[in-house]
Amino acid sequence: MQIRSNAATFNVRIDGDKGPWVLLSHGLATDISMWDELTDDLKNRYRVVRYDARGHGGTPATDGDYTLDQLTTDAVGILDALEIEKAHFAGLSMGGMIAQGLMLDHPARVKSAVIADSRHTTTEEFTHAWSSRADEVRKGGIEAVVASTVERWSSAGLAQRAPQVVERMDWMIRNTSAQGYCGCAIALAHLNYGPRLSEIRTPTLVVCGDEDHGAPPENSRQMHTMIKGSRFLVVEQAGHISNIEKPAVFNNAVALLFDDLEHSRWP
Numbered sequence: 001m002q003i004r005s006n007a008a009t010f011n012v013r014i015d016g017d018k019g020p021w022v023l024l025s026h027g028l029a030t031d032i033s034m035w036d037e038l039t040d041d042l043k044n045r046y047r048v049v050r051y052d053a054r055g056h057g058g059t060p061a062t063d064g065d066y067t068l069d070q071l072t073t074d075a076v077g078i079l080d081a082l083e084i085e086k087a088h089f090a091g092l093s094m095g096g097m098i099a100q101g102l103m104l105d106h107p108a109r110v111k112s113a114v115i116a117d118s119r120h121t122t123t124e125e126f127t128h129a130w131s132s133r134a135d136e137v138r139k140g141g142i143e144a145v146v147a148s149t150v151e152r153w154s155s156a157g158l159a160q161r162a163p164q165v166v167e168r169m170d171w172m173i174r175n176t177s178a179q180g181y182c183g184c185a186i187a188l189a190h191l192n193y194g195p196r197l198s199e200i201r202t203p204t205l206v207v208c209g210d211e212d213h214g215a216p217p218e219n220s221r222q223m224h225t226m227i228k229g230s231r232f233l234v235v236e237q238a239g240h241i242s243n244i245e246k247p248a249v250f251n252n253a254v255a256l257l258f259d260d261l262e263h264s265r266w267p
Helices: 032-042 068-081 094-105 124-140 143-153 163-174 178-189 194-199 217-226 247-262
Strands: 002-005 008-015 021-025 047-051 087-092 110-116 204-209 231-235
Touching: 002 068, 008 032, 008 068, 021 032, 021 068, 021 094, 032 047, 032 087, 032 163, 032 247, 047 068, 068 094, 068 178, 087 094, 087 247, 094 110, 094 178, 094 194, 110 247, 124 143, 124 178, 143 163, 194 217, 204 217, 204 247, 217 231, 231 247
Parallel strands: 021 047, 021 087, 087 110, 110 204, 204 231
Antiparallel strands: 002 008, 008 047
């Protein structure tokens, strides 16, 4: 379905017809299909909402550079359009940054949150890297960053161990519009939630692949330390898209968080 939110139109899919709501937010240069396995695991007891971010998958790009506030407001607008007062939320990479924005600026809308393979603050190197990648795509189209992105996302030996996973990553990147990539990349380059993370009181799970070079485990561990009462999981033999490389481990941890909240098992 198509949903209007925050002056843009989003491709949205809902799976499941009973239970609490879950909203899933993907990373830069991916799309809603990255959540296929998690959706299958949840849809019998949750109503799962997935959406393509601006310029990703089936959502058209809007002009100009985007901001994390804008991307967070996109998610809030989708909840509003579906008349969802409060939902569990899971976001990976860029989606994990949106999770932080929601918990900090719209905490009443979030029952619990998963921050996966994401970062909470920028560095000079991080900002420069995203600005440079955006420049590459402006000059050469999305093709200019496909190979380097797949390599950066993958754990060692993934192409030999699970070539279908690499093919899946490749396809999602190529299906991202150049404008959508560049607009979101500039939003990521200005990430700065670090000084506020200790304000979060939402039940949170922080997840990362042990071979994630874009959002390394030491960064995720720092987020876990700053978010009071949060859970922390390192997924072994997984890179940046840990939910696709190790879906069983990832999905079990996410489902446990949501189930514990629904059955009053959160301490």
